[in-house]
Amino acid sequence: MITPEELWAEALLHCERAQTIEATEAARRLAIAAFYYATYHFTGRAVSLDTSASDSNHERLLQLLKHSREVHMRRAAQRYDGLKLLRVKSHYHLRLQIGAQELLVARNHARAVRALVRLEPA
Amino acid sequence: MTLPALKSVALHKRLQSFEAHHGSLLAEVLHELAQEAAREPRNLIASTTYNNALVLAGKAREARAEAARGFELWRSLPAVSPEISLNLAAGLGDAGLVVQAKRVLASLDERALGELDAARVEIAAQIAVRHGELEWFAARRPDHPMLEFLARHELVEGWQARQSAIEAALGERVSSFGASIVGIDGVHDRLALYYWTDADSYAEIDQLQDQLLDVLEGVPGGSSHLIGRVVFTVYGPEIPLEELRP
Numbered sequence: 568m569i570t571p572e573e574l575w576a577e578a579l580l581h582c583e584r585a586q587t588i589e590a591t592e593a594a595r596r597l598a599i600a601a602f603y604y605a606t607y608h609f610t611g612r613a614v615s616l617d618t619s620a621s622d623s624n625h626e627r628l629l630q631l632l633k634h635s636r637e638v639h640m641r642r643a644a645q646r647y648d649g650l651k652l653l654r655v656k657s658h659y660h661l662r663l664q665i666g667a668q669e670l671l672v673a674r675n676h677a678r679a680v681r682a683l684v685r686l687e688p689a
Numbered sequence: 690m691t692l693p694a695l696k697s698v699a700l701h702k703r704l705q706s707f708e709a710h711h712g713s714l715l716a717e718v719l720h721e722l723a724q725e726a727a728r729e730p731r732n733l734i735a736s737t738t739y740n741n742a743l744v745l746a747g748k749a750r751e752a753r754a755e756a757a758r759g760f761e762l763w764r765s766l767p768a769v770s771p772e773i774s775l776n777l778a779a780g781l782g783d784a785g786l787v788v789q790a791k792r793v794l795a796s797l798d799e800r801a802l803g804e805l806d807a808a809r810v811e812i813a814a815q816i817a818v819r820h821g822e823l824e825w826f827a828a829r830r831p832d833h834p835m836l837e838f839l840a841r842h843e844l845v846e847g848w849q850a851r852q853s854a855i856e857a858a859l860g861e862r863v864s865s866f867g868a869s870i871v872g873i874d875g876v877h878d879r880l881a882l883y884y885w886t887d888a889d890s891y892a893e894i895d896q897l898q899d900q901l902l903d904v905l906e907g908v909p910g911g912s913s914h915l916i917g918r919v920v921f922t923v924y925g926p927e928i929p930l931e932e933l934r935p
Contacts, residue, residue, distance in 0.1 A: 600785075602817065633916040644916045645902055652881055652920045655873055666709035668924050668933070673748060675895045 571612055574605035575681075586667065595670045596657040602677040603636060603654035613684040614640075625651070632684075643683035650676035653668055696726055697735040697800055698717025703856075712930045715746055719930075726755070737776040744783050749864040749887045752920060756784040763793065771802050775809060782816045783865040785856060789817055790824065804898020818868040818882070820856065830900050837878050838870055842918050843850045851908045858904045859897060862886045865927060871920075880919045890934035898923040 578601035584590060585598040607625065611618030614631050618624055629651070632644035653673045657665055700718055707715055729735050736759040743752035759777050761768055769777075780792035794813055802809060810830055817826030818835055823845060827836055839845050858864075866900040867883040888894045901921055904933050905912035923929070925933050 573710070626874075629917055633913060637923060641911075641913060641916065642902060642906075645912065645921075647903075648879070649898075649920050649922050652871060652879055652922070655871065660871075664708060668709065668929075671891045671933075671935075672894065672898075672922065672924060675891060675898065679899075681896070 571605055572608035574601070574608060577606045578602045578677070582670060585670055592665055593664050594665070598670055599653050599657040599665070599673040602673050603650055606650060606677045608681050610643070610680055610684050636657065638681045639685075639686045645662050646676045646679040646683065650680065692828070695733065697738045698720070699730075699735070700725070701738040701741070704745065706929055709928055712746075712928055714930045715725070715742065716879045716930045719746055721928065731762065733759060733766065733773055735782055736762060736774060740784075741776065744780065744865045745926070745928045746930050747864045747887045747928075749784075749862055752780070752864055753784040753786070756780040757784055757789075760786065760793070766809065767784055768920065771797055771800060771805050774795060775805060775812060778809075779812050782819075783863075785820075785860050785863065786922040787816060787820050792823075800908050801821060818880075819852060819866045821852040823848060829842055834870055835868060835880065838878070844915070844918065847908070847910055848904060850904065854908050855901060859884065859886070859923075861886070861900060862897060864892055866869060869927075877917065879917075882919065882921050884921070884923045885927050887921070888933075889929075889931075891925075892934070894923055894925050894933075 578598065581594070581598035581601045581613070584589060584592040607628065608618050610632070611628055614628070616624060617626055617636070618628070620656055629648060632640050632647060635641055635644075650673055653669055655678070656663055694918055700722055703718060719742045722735070722742050726732075726733045726739040736755060740755040740759060742751055756777075760781060763774070763777055774797055778793040779791045781793060790812070794809065795811060810833070813826055813829055814833055814835055817823055823836065823839065826833065830836070839848060863884050863886055865885045866884070869881055871879050871881045873879060884897075886894070886897055888897055901923055902912070905915065905921070
């Protein structure tokens with residue numbers, strides 16, 4: 568058993584290592600993926616979605632956030648989708664360059680989602 | 690026009706090979722190009738190459754000024770090659786000088802440009818998506834994938850108003866823009882819009898990102914229908930001259 572918080576702590580470590588001078592592009596790509604999955608599980612738990620079920624829950628999670636009546640949840644949806652796009656590019660688009668900015672913008676998105684889904688309803 | 694300055698051409702080629710971590714090299718080239726542009730103020734190649742370097746470095750204000758100067762120079766010259774005109778149009782588009790960019794592109798409309806046609810279409814597509822000039826672009830390329838994407842997801846209505854609102858809020862900070870369709874899983878593609886800015890820290894990038902999303906929320910109709918279809922991302926310079934602050 569592992570918690571989203573443990574995944575988050577590991578993602579931060581990956582990010583730190585991927586920012587060093589000797590870090591490779593592969594390290595940055597993996598760190599972005601780590602942010603994404605930590606955020607996916609954390610957010611799923613916050614909205615009571617079973618994130619262990621299947622691949623289709625990634626899109627379901629986005630739809631849940633998107634259709635929320637709360638502005639901050641819709642904002643979380645936008646940030647989550649930005650992170651998701653970076654994760655897809657990191658995993659599949661090998662011809663694109665994934666640099667420090669992509670990594671740290673992914674971190675910004677992940678932090679924003681975590682802060683937003685923690686907010687109480689207005 | 691004056692004869693092409695060999696140094697500008699060489700520096701232009703060098704710029705094309707630069708990647709995101711080449712900030713210190715770009716700083717050197719930028720310095721040389723600034724001197725070249727000052728030494729040969731009537732050389733449009735030097736101007737467009739200098740502008741390109743300013744755009745890459747995220748120097749939005751300086752790039753806008755150089756693009757505007759290049760446009761005035763272009764107007765005063767009896768003949769300009771299609772390659773240089775396209776470079777100028779791209780720079781004007783990045784600078785948000787849409788009227789001028791459209792005018793330069795229109796000057797090429799009657800000419801068969803062969804392999805440059807793809808570049809002409811791409812420059813027009815970027816201007817159309819960023820500034821909401823969809824009708825103008827549809828008259829040129831009604832079958833373009835980005836137009837089809839917007840139509841399929843019923844995003845055409847309201848597009849111009851929202852993009853204009855973004856420009857009003859952030860335009861001066863934007864050094865360049867990119868739009869492309871990114872496949873997610875074969876079903877849920879996204880139209881990805883990238884705003885490269887002059888932000889010099891990740892905290893500032895995050896503030897601009899929130900500012901952009903605030904603008905989306907504030908436009909009539911809100912932003913819910915965009916979620917899962919269009920992704921707006923703010924970055925700093927394409928090639929930061931110095932490492933961005935954490």
